[in-house]
Amino acid sequence: xxxxxxxxxxxxxxxxxxxxxxxxxxxxxxxxxxxxxxxxxxxxxxxxxxxxxxxxxxxxxxxxxxxxxxxxxxxxxxxxxxxxxxxxxxxxxxxxxxxxxxxxxxxxxxxxxxxxxxxxxxxxxxxxxxxxxxxxxxxxxxxxxxxxxxxxxxxxxxxxxxxxxxxxxxxxxxxxxxxxxxxxxxxxxxxxxxxxxxxxxxxxxxxxxxxxxxxxxxxxxxxxxxxxxxxxxxxxxxxxxxxxxxxxxxxxxxxxxxxxxxxxxxxxxxxxxxxxxx
Ligand SMILES: Nc1ncnc2c1ncn2[C@@H]1O[C@H](COP(=O)(O)OP(=O)(O)OP(=O)(O)O)[C@@H](O)[C@H]1O
Numbered sequence: 001x002x003x004x005x006x007x008x009x010x011x012x013x014x015x016x017x018x019x020x021x022x023x024x025x026x027x028x029x030x031x032x033x034x035x036x037x038x039x040x041x042x043x044x045x046x047x048x049x050x051x052x053x054x055x056x057x058x059x060x061x062x063x064x065x066x067x068x069x070x071x072x073x074x075x076x077x078x079x080x081x082x083x084x085x086x087x088x089x090x091x092x093x094x095x096x097x098x099x100x101x102x103x104x105x106x107x108x109x110x111x112x113x114x115x116x117x118x119x120x121x122x123x124x125x126x127x128x129x130x131x132x133x134x135x136x137x138x139x140x141x142x143x144x145x146x147x148x149x150x151x152x153x154x155x156x157x158x159x160x161x162x163x164x165x166x167x168x169x170x171x172x173x174x175x176x177x178x179x180x181x182x183x184x185x186x187x188x189x190x191x192x193x194x195x196x197x198x199x200x201x202x203x204x205x206x207x208x209x210x211x212x213x214x215x216x217x218x219x220x221x222x223x224x225x226x227x228x229x230x231x232x233x234x235x236x237x238x239x240x241x242x243x244x245x246x247x248x249x250x251x252x253x254x255x256x257x258x259x260x261x262x263x264x265x266x267x268x269x270x271x272x273x274x275x276x277x278x
Contacts, residue, residue, distance in 0.1 A: 002193050002226045003048040008080030010066055013037030025248040040066035042250035053220060053227045055237035055258055057273065058247035064230040068196050072115045073105055084112050085193055110140040114187035118199035120179035124171045130157065130182045131167035134189045141190035156185035160215060177208035188219060197229045201236060213239050238262055246270045
């Protein structure tokens, strides 16, 4: 198992003992009736095997992005446990990443996992060149050998079809699709075990979207990292993922093989989602 989530929840607001029990899909609400806190993610259990590609779908506000941010530790979960392969405590047992100290957090975010955001501004440093961005990630993952860093930058820029001659250009001088390619280069340059993608192609032209999706799929096949893909676009989910979970009001209401979920959804909510009524 490369990723294992146990009873993970995120409550925005003060929270009270009723937040998790009185919200969710059955209540058709994420707002706690007692204290009015918003439950972004409610008691999610999830796991991912090596090289597996998982999609997360659900209507707007169902908790998809929050769940991804809890895994990458952009936000701290309110409760639960998250285990990532090779994240081990002093006693040799796997350690809950919610208990990570600052050094461990850096190891998790720079070596074990990478995130690709919808907005490249969140994933790239605009004060660094394209090559500089990749170098930053490689250095943060612990490799400080100049030649190897440069090789990695050249390798991934070439892989993502960014002309090598533009290695010293700054992100703002690239098109939206190219910025996304640089973000992908940067994310993969540290050889993460898990790649997290939050709406990776939303906002790009359709033809650019298709190329980026093909690129991600190709790199995943070649390198073999596990992926979690959040998208409201079922086409993206169908194209990229093997298994899918469906979220509603912070909870998982259905999970299974992606083809099965899209072709023969069982939960009424998934049926609505798939028929694009939501
Ligand atoms: N910082 C925050 N403070 C308060 N509530 C928040 C915060 N972030 C998210 N939420 C709430 O948590 C719930 C889940 O939000 P989230 O962004 O994860 O949904 P989503 O499924 O990714 O939606 P979308 O597809 O629109 O991005 C929503 O009700 C949202 O309003």
